[in-house]
Amino acid sequence: MDAWWSDPRHVLDVVERLLSALRPHLLGRFSDELGKLIPHRAAAMQTGDCPRSPLKVVGDQTIAQAVTSVEVQRLVDLSEPGKALVVDGVLGGVERRLVLFSSMPAVGKGAVLVVVPEDGELLTPELELAAQLWHILGTDAGQRALDPGPNVLAGNLAAATARAQAITDLGQTHAATLTTLLAVLRSGRLSDVVARRTAADLATDALLELKGVVDRDQALSEERAAAAFALLRTQLADLVRHTEVDVDLVDPVGDASLPQDIAHTARTMTRGLVLAALDRPATTRLRASWRLEGAVLRITVRDDSPEVTAAVPARG
Structure with missing residues (x-):
């Protein structure tokens, strides 16, 4: 020493x-x-x-x-x-x-x-x-x-909220991937060979996406509502393709710009509601849509399950 x-x-x-x-x-x-x-x-x-x-x-x-x-x-x-x-x-x-x-x-x-x-x-x-x-x-x-001072408290709260949102988003992304894989493997429309090949392709794509995950930019950039919903449609495309439920994703009414964090939150909420609805055995039809009314974005997810209220995720 x-x-x-x-x-x-x-x-x-x-x-x-x-x-x-x-x-x-x-x-x-x-x-x-x-x-x-x-x-x-x-x-x-x-x-x-x-x-x-x-x-x-x-x-x-x-x-x-x-x-x-x-x-x-x-x-x-x-x-x-x-x-x-x-x-x-x-x-x-x-x-x-x-x-x-x-x-x-x-x-x-x-x-x-x-x-x-x-x-x-x-x-x-x-x-x-x-x-x-x-x-x-x-x-x-x-x-x-x-x-801590008031500014530190406010910043910490914002950071904790953003991290919780990112964790929720990643969890739902993995849930969508696993649900899609199960839908493919259980599908009666696909042969065993096609189902295995499709599942392998989906798993490979998911792993490549996981390796490319970076911290999301929560800056005050804007995103068009139509583009934000198109990304949601892409994220759910494989699930919609292989599920037995009739899923209707309706383009947003109005194409105003959304702050990036609002667009991200809207996708996360919509995807969560869709996954919750598809998890109900009695669901056969589902419709998801966005509507912009001035500064308000309304998210609607409807399904025909008799227990529709149970499909709404609990608030954290």
Whole structure:
């Protein structure tokens, strides 16, 4: 360990620099200081106190851009609060030697740091000191999270809402794909060979689309209503083609421009209602339409099931 770390004044200077960092710069500042103790290529942090952006990554972009929250969550389950653990795990799609730092202070929900160290020996004194610094930083972050300003609260709420909407959208997309596959495999209109080939093509297309998924841009761009509905029609095309239900997707009345987030929400809601209706065994006919009345977009999904009220998804 560098002799500087034996000087209490140096350690206090490091702590002061860390605690004075603004929240967006916190991980980058800690990574810089940690690099003097444990040289590393990249660092990923996942915290329960930041609904705006719970996963943050800094360092080598070939690693940082490939890191996923699923990978980090699996590593979270291996971590121990207050300790630095050296483990073998997958980060950025590659199995590597990793160092896990976990903090669970008395306030807040804690945070886990995953570090990709440079090649070389990892010494216990450096690991223990780094774990203590991470705990101090985690305690401060938890305190900050308890008293956010109005602007932070509003931004966090918007971010959490957008993320929940994206999760709902992805869940419905996968549900539509699986429902379509089942409809193809159960169809009495297709031979076994054709059904298997069609199902394989659908699964391949779904996997290619999944690999190409990127974070959706929620900027204030506009989308024509007809184009937005045409995208919905495309998303449901395979399901409509193979279901036994008579599905009628009616082009929107009026072709005003919609904010992109409104168009995205309308597609998500409509697709959810269509899937819910098709899930009712008694449904034989279904009609979905949009109508623009000034600044109001009305979404209508009707079916002939006698239990139509049960087809309406519960509000979250």
